[in-house]
Amino acid sequence: MSQKPLPKSHPRFSSLSQRHALEAGVKDGITHPTGLIAFGRGEAFDYLLHEKTHPFAQKAIAKAAQEIRKAKNFVISVNGNTSALCPREIVQLARASGGKLEVNLFYRSEERIKKIISALKKSGAKKVYGLKDDARVSGLASDRAKISSKGIGSADLVLVMLEDGDRTEALRKAGKKVIAVDLNPLSRTARKASITIVDNVVRAIPLLTAELKKKGAKSDAAYNNKKILRQAEKAIRKG
């Protein structure tokens, strides 16, 4: 991969710098190359959302914080993209929520899991699940089915970010609540999740942490995820 510095005159300097961070993730063996494609898809939707957090995302964040407070075993599922994009923010969320961290990968390898765990620990994480898989999510053909019984296996609430939709569906069928962060409100992940935050993880995760720290925070009692998704779609369609 080229290490040539990007000319600052380039009109998408900021966006390209973000991409380079993910490229570094690939180089370090943390991010799978196809993770770059998922990132690009997210970029397109974020572009249509003017790269800002909308009210429908803020409402979903408030609802997610409420569910996290009520949960008995909240687990944050981490993959190669999120650990390259915002490892510190994810660890801060784990700390503020008292939740567990578990690495779960589509292209699973022990080497990659170890590297991601190491990156999260460098960002301040203490315990990270995922290396030893002693449980399964049923009805899932990919390696994402492999989970830890003490982590996702016994979770009542799971946060997934930048996901493939079949896993969210399988987790719901296993009786778990799922909070998803997904820039595409039409995706299966977005439609199958209990609460969908249609926003960039880089913006949404720190906002969720801040919401958890707020005293007297409250969310809409009549929260309706389908309505949130309709609002998100409208924003993308309207531009």
Place this chain on the structure above:
Amino acid sequence: MSQKPLPKSHPRFSSLSQRHALEAGVKDGITHPTGLIAFGRGEAFDYLLHEKTHPFAQKAIAKAAQEIRKAKNFVISVNGNTSALCPREIVQLARASGGKLEVNLFYRSEERIKKIISALKKSGAKKVYGLKDDARVSGLASDRAKISSKGIGSADLVLVMLEDGDRTEALRKAGKKVIAVDLNPLSRTARKASITIVDNVVRAIPLLTAELKKKGAKSDAAYNNKKILRQAEKAIRKG
């Protein structure tokens, strides 16, 4: 990179297979890793367009074919994504149009250019420009400024696909007509090109070749690229 076969039960099997083709391009040193991000962005827009060629793209293809017939020195600019996605189709277009092929890369290296030239030759290309750069596109800070005087340097019409917008702008300022294939009608490339085909290259390039082979083909005399872009944006927004 994982070579594990993808479970056929995965709901996006076809889409993921395409991604694997691009991944192979990265592995072979043809596609730059950040090219995967650009591909992902395209995927998102294609998704919103229901992965089909719309009438606004067909109109742009008809107009592009007309301009190609009139051109004195038509050059097809090839990068790491397009040569991984549809090398055969690009070579067929060069043959049908009598146009030249030139490799032009953002992350330029002699090694990558040689590999891309080799891939195009395997697909039937005879001469491919780009390895020796003896001319420049003025006003362009990146390595994409490096061109061949016999190729893009003396072209009156250039086809660019999956591009960064500043190059299209610089080519226009250099007095050349530009046909762009870009799934994002809001991008700088789309807005700065003379003719913008808002479609997936994999679908658009064979259609352009077919259009060139048609006898008595005609395009709209009142072709207006801004109108085409408005129609494309409307299709994406409307869904």
